[in-house]
Amino acid sequence: MEGNMNLTLKVWRQKNAKSEGRFETFDVKGISEDMSFLEMFDVLNERLISETKEPIAFDHDCREGICGMCSMYINGHPHGPKQTTTCQLHMRSFKSGDTITVEPWRAAAFPVIKDLAVNRSSFDRIIASGGFVSVNTGNARDANSLPIPKENADLAFMAAACIGCGACVAACKNASAMLFTSAKVSQLSLLPQGQAERQMRAEKMVAQMDAEGFGACTNTGACEAECPKGISIENIARMNREYLSASVSSNKEY
Amino acid sequence: MSTILDAKIPDGSLVEKWTKFRSNVPLVNPANKRNLEIIVVGTGLAGASAAASLAELGYTVKAFCFQDSPRRAHSIAAQGGINAAKNYQNDGDSTYRLFYDTIKGGDYRAREANVHRLAEVSANIIDQCVAQGVPFARDYGGLLKNRSFGGTQVKRTFYAAGQTGQQLLLGAYSSLQRQIGLGNVKMYTRHEMLDVVMVDGKARGIIARDLISGKLERHFGHAVLLCTGGYGNVFYLSTNAMGSNVTAAWKAHRKGALFGNPCFTQIHPTCIPVSGDHQSKLTLMSESLRNDGRIWVPKQKGDTRPANDIPEEERDYYLERRYPAFGNLVPRDIASRAAKERCDAGYGVGASKMAVYLDFRSNLINKYGRAEASKLGIDNPDEETLIRLGRAVVKEEYGNLFDMYKQITGEDPYETPMRIYPAVHYTMGGLWVDYNLMTTVKGLYALGEANFSDHGANRLGASALMQGLADGYFVLPYTIGAYLAAEIKTKAISTDAPEFVEAEKAVQERITQFLSIKGKKSVDNFHKRLGKIMWEQCGMSRSAEGLKGAIADIQALRKEFYSDVFVPGDADEFNPELEKAGRVADFIELGELMCVDALQREESCGGHFREEFQTPDGEALRDDEKYAYVSAWEFKDTSQWELHKEELVYENIKIAQRSYK
Ligand SMILES: Cc1cc2nc3c(=O)[nH]c(=O)nc-3n(C[C@H](O)[C@H](O)[C@H](O)COP(=O)(O)OP(=O)(O)OC[C@H]3O[C@@H](n4cnc5c(N)ncnc54)[C@H](O)[C@@H]3O)c2cc1C
Ligand code: FES
Numbered sequence: 001m002e003g004n005m006n007l008t009l010k011v012w013r014q015k016n017a018k019s020e021g022r023f024e025t026f027d028v029k030g031i032s033e034d035m036s037f038l039e040m041f042d043v044l045n046e047r048l049i050s051e052t053k054e055p056i057a058f059d060h061d062c063r064e065g066i067c068g069m070c071s072m073y074i075n076g077h078p079h080g081p082k083q084t085t086t087c088q089l090h091m092r093s094f095k096s097g098d099t100i101t102v103e104p105w106r107a108a109a110f111p112v113i114k115d116l117a118v119n120r121s122s123f124d125r126i127i128a129s130g131g132f133v134s135v136n137t138g139n140a141r142d143a144n145s146l147p148i149p150k151e152n153a154d155l156a157f158m159a160a161a162c163i164g165c166g167a168c169v170a171a172c173k174n175a176s177a178m179l180f181t182s183a184k185v186s187q188l189s190l191l192p193q194g195q196a197e198r199q200m201r202a203e204k205m206v207a208q209m210d211a212e213g214f215g216a217c218t219n220t221g222a223c224e225a226e227c228p229k230g231i232s233i234e235n236i237a238r239m240n241r242e243y244l245s246a247s248v249s250s251n252k253e254y
Numbered sequence: 255m256s257t258i259l260d261a262k263i264p265d266g267s268l269v270e271k272w273t274k275f276r277s278n279v280p281l282v283n284p285a286n287k288r289n290l291e292i293i294v295v296g297t298g299l300a301g302a303s304a305a306a307s308l309a310e311l312g313y314t315v316k317a318f319c320f321q322d323s324p325r326r327a328h329s330i331a332a333q334g335g336i337n338a339a340k341n342y343q344n345d346g347d348s349t350y351r352l353f354y355d356t357i358k359g360g361d362y363r364a365r366e367a368n369v370h371r372l373a374e375v376s377a378n379i380i381d382q383c384v385a386q387g388v389p390f391a392r393d394y395g396g397l398l399k400n401r402s403f404g405g406t407q408v409k410r411t412f413y414a415a416g417q418t419g420q421q422l423l424l425g426a427y428s429s430l431q432r433q434i435g436l437g438n439v440k441m442y443t444r445h446e447m448l449d450v451v452m453v454d455g456k457a458r459g460i461i462a463r464d465l466i467s468g469k470l471e472r473h474f475g476h477a478v479l480l481c482t483g484g485y486g487n488v489f490y491l492s493t494n495a496m497g498s499n500v501t502a503a504w505k506a507h508r509k510g511a512l513f514g515n516p517c518f519t520q521i522h523p524t525c526i527p528v529s530g531d532h533q534s535k536l537t538l539m540s541e542s543l544r545n546d547g548r549i550w551v552p553k554q555k556g557d558t559r560p561a562n563d564i565p566e567e568e569r570d571y572y573l574e575r576r577y578p579a580f581g582n583l584v585p586r587d588i589a590s591r592a593a594k595e596r597c598d599a600g601y602g603v604g605a606s607k608m609a610v611y612l613d614f615r616s617n618l619i620n621k622y623g624r625a626e627a628s629k630l631g632i633d634n635p636d637e638e639t640l641i642r643l644g645r646a647v648v649k650e651e652y653g654n655l656f657d658m659y660k661q662i663t664g665e666d667p668y669e670t671p672m673r674i675y676p677a678v679h680y681t682m683g684g685l686w687v688d689y690n691l692m693t694t695v696k697g698l699y700a701l702g703e704a705n706f707s708d709h710g711a712n713r714l715g716a717s718a719l720m721q722g723l724a725d726g727y728f729v730l731p732y733t734i735g736a737y738l739a740a741e742i743k744t745k746a747i748s749t750d751a752p753e754f755v756e757a758e759k760a761v762q763e764r765i766t767q768f769l770s771i772k773g774k775k776s777v778d779n780f781h782k783r784l785g786k787i788m789w790e791q792c793g794m795s796r797s798a799e800g801l802k803g804a805i806a807d808i809q810a811l812r813k814e815f816y817s818d819v820f821v822p823g824d825a826d827e828f829n830p831e832l833e834k835a836g837r838v839a840d841f842i843e844l845g846e847l848m849c850v851d852a853l854q855r856e857e858s859c860g861g862h863f864r865e866e867f868q869t870p871d872g873e874a875l876r877d878d879e880k881y882a883y884v885s886a887w888e889f890k891d892t893s894q895w896e897l898h899k900e901e902l903v904y905e906n907i908k909i910a911q912r913s914y915k
Binding site for chain 1: 306307310321322323325326327328330331340342378380381382383384385386387388389390391395396398414419420421424428431432434435441495496529530535537538658661662727728731774776820822823828829830831
């Protein structure tokens with residue numbers, strides 16, 4: 001035992017997409033405050049395995065807050081009480097004796113795979129519908145031939161910092177994917193490279209987002225408040241402008 | 255019988271080789287490309303760029319990754335930057351200089367022709383990424399910025415704050431998603447490749463497991479590309495993502511692909527130190543921080559004062575002291591060993607005493623603070639103002655790294671120096687490939703960190719991203735033509751062919767075996783023990799005696815694994831423990847080969863430091879007479895390998911004792 005925190009965990013267990021889920025309660029002891037939330041789960045899983053029980057399935061990979069794989073809904077917040085990812089949430093954010101409720105992302109477009117792991121391939125399909133610049137390998141010209149005002153470059157970078165974790169969807173009462181989609185639309189519309197496909201991009205990505213079953217945006221701002229990367233809802237406003245100008249414009253040549 | 259390998263390096267002078275090759279390589283006409291199927295395993299930088307580029311050319315591509323999206327490959331975590339010989343800073347950079355720095359940085363154990371090609375295409379990579387919308391850092395004139403990395407004296411590193419890998423991968427991913435949307439690539443996420451299928455001596459497909467349903471699948475391809483990343487996780491604790499593994503490369507190795515320089519591992523000098531037994535991974539603090547941070551330890555042994563209370567004259571900036579020409583920017587292998595040397599000698603800091611300081615204060619004040627103050631016209635600014643102004647600049651350059659440090663340690667690196675210590679980071683070794691990136695198995699290629707690559711015995715910072723993207727965007731799409739042009743008459747082979755059936759059966763049996771052992775120890779228990787053996791005996795310093803002991807220990811560990819591991823759950827469901835079991839079983843075999851390789855190489859070079867072979871001042875002592883070759887190991891049977899060699903011929907660079915003094 002490494003630390004002296006004792007916690008009660010109420011964790012969502014679900015065998016697969018088709019079965020019903022339920023909460024299961026676990027006591028975990030000897031947790032150190034230097035552990036990450038996922039390392040606390042490692043401790044619990046190690047114990048379950050030693051009792052020949054099935055460990056709790058959850059997604060994770062980089063454990064550095066950048067791959068966007070980890071995705072726990074903790075005490076009613078995606079990634080828990082801090083504006084960070086689950087893997088970068090440390091136990092010093094909790095107190096010994098706490099009861100912590102852990103669920104998967106809840107959204108129709110993110111079906112549960114098992115326990116806390118969900119399927120987010122809908123995000124990939126949104127990107128495939130238009131979240132790119134159509135430039136084949138070898139087509140590029142010299143990188144410095146096109147100066148980009150620093151302000152635009154910085155804003156584009158801030159939008160591009162999205163890790164695609166889906167916390168925005170999990171935070172939204174409508175399970176809307178507007179923050180995710182708009183971050184990509186914004187990034188590319190702020191850059192000269194993105195201009196040629198600007199109108200078509202916004203239209204196609206919004207259409208795909210709707211087709212995936214994500215809800216409408218009612219501007220509650222919950223997504224921005226929970227986003228571990230601080231993606232701004234300014235991006236949603238920017239996408240709405242792109243979208244409007246795309247749908248009123250008559251010269252759609254694609 | 256041990257052989258000398260032919261790397262198929264084209265004739266001609268170094269600078270002409272690649273151009274000539276491209277002009278002469280056989281082409282496949284567009285109508286035939288559609289009928290040629292290529293399997294790409296792994297969609298990190300190397301795989302995503304290859305899959306997208308091949309699909310753009312018209313080939314039919316199937317791509318696989320084990321994460322839930324290609325965007326989550328481990329490449330996403332790369333922080334500091336990517337090199338390219340653009341010479342935008344007018345500081346004397348050139349293709350030759352990048353080539354030279356890379357060969358020297360690799361301690362003269364890389365292949366000249368490949369490295370020169372890498373330097374040649376480096377500039378195209380930056381152009382391509384910018385065209386995709388990758389938001390690299392820019393200055394106020396709107397042009398691209400550069401920073402310095404270790405082992406060089408020019409600024410050639412392009413970056414996007416501390417998130418360069420993320421931005422590059424999202425660029426490659428967007429190109430890949432575009433091809434998926436167009437129907438040119440079929441993407442299989444949450445799929446793990448578990449074997450290569452060989453038909454008549456050529457790689458013709460793979461067996462993959464759908465990680466959600468647990469079903470095994472057979473996939474045919476005229477060629478198979480492994481872009482499956484590095485194997486640093488053999489050490490359990492490393493800066494790699496939790497899922498990074500050697501399985502794909504290992505299966506290929508067991509099917510005949512030689513493994514090149516397995517023991518060449520990079521230990522990165524600046525990582526957050528281990529804090530306890532619970533630790534599941536180590537976190538890198540990018541090398542780019544060495545641009546602006548100074549590394550030191552107290553001059554006095556066992557000094558327990560807080561860092562900020564130790565006066566300037568009582569600090570030992572040991573890198574600046576030992577290597578005045580390169581200072582804090584010496585290559586990684588050298589910086590890591592120097593940190594270990596100070597800590598072993600009793601000068602380490604922090605609770606564990608296994609850490610050194612990386613301090614930003616003087617640059618916050620002097621470099622950035624003063625520049626900002628003069629921009630704002632503030633005369634005689636006090637220290638507090640300077641720190642405030644400097645902090646804003648540093649935040650823009652590295653903000654995410656500073657935040658991450660604070661999250662993990664609970665300390666604010668703007669106020670107190672970071673505590674850092676070396677950690678396993680990258681593997682220069684990997685599948686041996688020829689100039690075409692083909693392994694010794696026909697039709698089987700390896701790209702990115704998965705191949706033994708261009709980095710010799712030590713990789714320079716910001717060169718892995720460059721190499722992965724060079725392989726995928728600009729090298730393989732050409733070199734694969736040499737093979738596929740002769741395959742246009744080969745019809746798709748049915749996956750009911752006996753070779754596929756048998757390969758699937760073998761994979762099935764192995765899974766059944768894992769589940770039926772029903773022992774008492776978890777997979778992680780074995781992984782941690784393997785990691786400990788590797789770190790202690792095959793890590794930053796190695797000796798014949800230690801390595802021999804490690805080989806025996808690993809063999810014993812393997813036996814214990816197959817009799818006492820417990821893998822819960824079933825084969826036909828989402829089962830992360832089962833996935834881990836397969837990976838750790840392969841790591842155990844690889845770990846043994848790494849020790850065999852380290853034992854065989856009786857010299858020190860780059861990251862491979864044999865205690866018996868060092869100069870009087872503790873630097874790596876190469877033996878060019880005996881060891882100027884790539885070790886390429888052939889798998890014979892469990893614990894049995896045969897060594898083949900590729901002689902390294904230096905025609906353009908004079909091979910010398912590496913000096914950064
Ligand atoms: C923390 C960190 C920071 C770094 N920073 C830098 C930097 O600043 N500059 C630099 O140049 N380099 C950096 N590196 C190194 C660099 O990031 C990697 O070497 C590089 O990204 C590897 O790319 P890759 O495409 O070869 O492999 P990866 O990105 O690791 O991709 C591997 C792919 O293979 C798939 N895969 C693996 N096995 C299987 C299987 N059996 N079946 C199916 N799919 C499989 C994975 O799903 C993934 O898609 C850094 C590395 C780390 C760890
Ligand atoms: S595991 Fe990668 S962001 Fe959390």
